[in-house]
Amino acid sequence: MPELPEVESVRRSLLPIVGARVERVAVRTRRSLVVPGDPPGGFSRARGDVKPRPVPRGALLDGATIKRLDRHGKQLAIGSGDGRALLIHLGMTGRVEIRDSPRAQTHDHVVWALADGRRVVFNDARRFGGVWALPDTAALHARWNALGPDALTIDASDLRERLRRSARPIKAALLDQAVLAGVGNIYADESLHAARIHPARLASSIRADDAERLAGAIRRILQAAVDAGGSTLRDGTYSDASGAAGSYATRHAAYGRAGEPCTRCDVTLVSDVIAQRTSVWCPRCQRAPRCV
DNA sequence: AATTTCTCCTGCAAGC
DNA sequence: TGCTTGCAGGAGAAAT
Structure with a gap:
């Protein structure tokens, strides 16, 4: 179960994607994703039949170049440098993988296709984790300021x-x-x-x-x-x-x-x-x- | 207000 | 062998 050391290890092993451009993003499991406007707690915990909002273009860093990788506690942030960021919780079984093969695997939920052909995949069997699309640095700071010190x-x-x-x-x-x-x-x-x-x-x-x-x-x-x-x-x-x-x-x-x-x-x-x-x-x- | 309980989800191991 | 059952747990929401 990923805690601070595991998330830090993931962050370090992701460093080779810094500088890469995201060509396109495929959302395979909308419930593993939270975009601005989704109900509190994320789409997956919404009560009743809430129709998922479409993911705004660019919200998942499509078209952007990855500039930074940050971590606070168990949370990982992939930033574009213009303030947009992907906040990733691994939950219990979440994984972020860099893959050369385009072949999809069970429990792949979000796939970022990089311009150089590699893919970054968020995969999570138990789906306690998720990806939050943050529009600016204020949103990231708000979340991390609510947490205790690292x-x-x-x-x-x-x-x-x-x-x-x-x-x-x-x-x-x-x-x-x-x-x-x-x-x-x-x-x-x-x-x-x-x-x-x-x-x-x-x-x-x-x-x-x-x-x-x-x-x-x-x-x-x-x-x-x-x-x-x-x-x-x-x-x-x-x-x-x-x-x-x-x-x-x-x-x-x-x-x-x-x-x-x-x-x-x-x-x-x-x-x-x-x-x-x-x-x-x-x-x-x-x-x-x-x-x- | 602080704290506990409930809930989400799937894979694996143990028991029959 | 194949079924059922129990267990693992991060963290937000609901309940106390």
């Missing part, structure tokens, strides 16, 4: 300030993109394990020393995962734009390891649902809060 550079005092007034489990707060942008279920469990913090502890109980360990763990783990090209799980769902898998899954200490020994103390890792997400932790290293 997790790769979070500092301890900022993190603590953001958690201080929250009566949720720390796990829920870390998954909230308005608190911190980029952490999902894998890296939340990895960071909490490294920082020795129980996932059910109240966010407001995080003290300065906890925040110091947690912010440091988040930055260190995310950077290591970026360096490894992200986490490709056994199901193989994730790979970058060139099809390369990431190797960080071999270094997971908590995620997916319930029932296995803790890498730090050998005690068997346990698992339960916290904040509506399967969570794995070490009952010795990450001490439980009183009422759990």
